[in-house]
C-alpha cells in the first residue's frame with residue numbers, strides 16, 4: 001500500500017571536488033530541476049566521494065556549502081527536495097562497507113572512471129578511488145531510488161549499482177529497488193571547449209565554463225573555443241566535434257532543436273555563431289550566478305537546509321539499513 005502511494009524516488013549527487021560546470025548543469029542538475037515535481041527527490045553533495053583524490057580541507061568545506069547554494073540557485077527547492085551533505089549521514093559509509101562484500105574485484109577493475117582517474121593520479125591510487133562505485137551504489141540503494149539523473153559518463157556506475165543490488169536480492173530476498181539511469185537527450189556529454197575530444201571537466205579551467213564565471217569570462221572562453229577550418233554551422237560529431245559541441249550547448253541552453261539551430265545559422269560563419277552561443281550561456285547562467293551570490297551571504301539559511309536535509313535523509317536511510325543489517329546476519333541491539 002505504501003509503495004503504491006509513494007511517488008517514485010530519485011537520488012543523485014555531485015562531488016564538491018571543484019566548481020560546478022556547464023557540463024554538470026546540462027548533464028545532471030537541469031534534469032534534477034525538471035524532475036522535482038513529479039518525483040520524491042534526494043540531492044546530495046558527495047564530499048566522501050571527493051576525498052578519493054586529495055582535497056584541501058578548507059576548500060572542500062567551502063565548496064560543499066557553495067555547491068548547496070548553487071543547487072538552490074539552479075532552481076532546486078529545499079521545501080520539495082531533500083538536500084544534504086553525504087558525510088552527515090554515516091549510513092552511506094556503513095552500507096558501502098556491506099555492499100563492498102558483494103562486489104567483485106574484477107567488476108571494479110573494469111570501471112572506466114577508475115582507469116582514467118588512476119592515470120591522472122598515478123602517485124595516489126587509493127583503495128577509496130577503487131571502491132568509489134560501491135559508495136555510489138550505497139548512496140542510491142540506501143534510499144531505494146528508482147531513477148538516477150546523471151550525465152552519460154556515470155551510466156556504467158549506475159549499471160554496476162544494479163548488478164550489486166540484483167546480486168544482493170538474489171542471495172537474500174528482494175531488498176533493493178533496481179535503479180535506472182536517467183540521461184538527457186541533449187547535453188549528456190558536453191565536451192571541453194579547448195579540446196572537444198575530451199569531456200568538459202572541472203579540472204580543466206580553460207576548456208570549461210563554470211556556473212560562477214562572469215559574462216566576460218564566458219564570452220572569452222567561447223571566443224577561443226576550438227572549431228575547424230570550414231565555415232558551416234552543421235552537426236557532425238565525427239568531423240566537426242567542436243562545432244557539434246557548441247550546437248549541443250546552444251540547444252541545451254535555449255531549448256531549440258538541432259535542426260532549428262542549424263537553420264538559424266545557415267549561411268553564417270563562426271563569427272556570428274560563437275558569440276550567439278556565448279550570449280545564450282551568459283543569459284542561462286546570469287540568474288544562477290546572482291542567486292548563488294545572494295545565498296552565499298546567508299550562511300545560517302544554508303546551514304538550516306543541510307541540517308534539515310541530513311535529518312530527513314538519516315531517517316529514510318536508517319529504515320532501509322536496519323533491514324540490510326538483519327538480512328546479512330548482524331545481531332540486533
Ligand code: ATP
Nearest residue numbers: 014015023024027028150151188189190200201202
Ligand atoms: P571531476 O572532473 O572531478 O571528475 P566532473 O567535472 O566529471 O568531476 P562530476 O562532479 O563528477 O563532474 O559530475 C557531476 C554530474 O555531472 C554527473 O552526473 C556527471 O555525469 C555530470 N557531468 C559532468 N561533466 C559532464 C559533462 N561534461 N557533460 C555532461 N554531464 C556531465
Ligand code: LTN
Nearest residue numbers: 011012013014015046049136139
Ligand atoms: N559519481 C558521480 C557522483 C555521485 C552520484 C552518486 C551520482 C556519487 N554518488 C549517486 C548519482 C547517484 C559523479 O558524478 N562523478
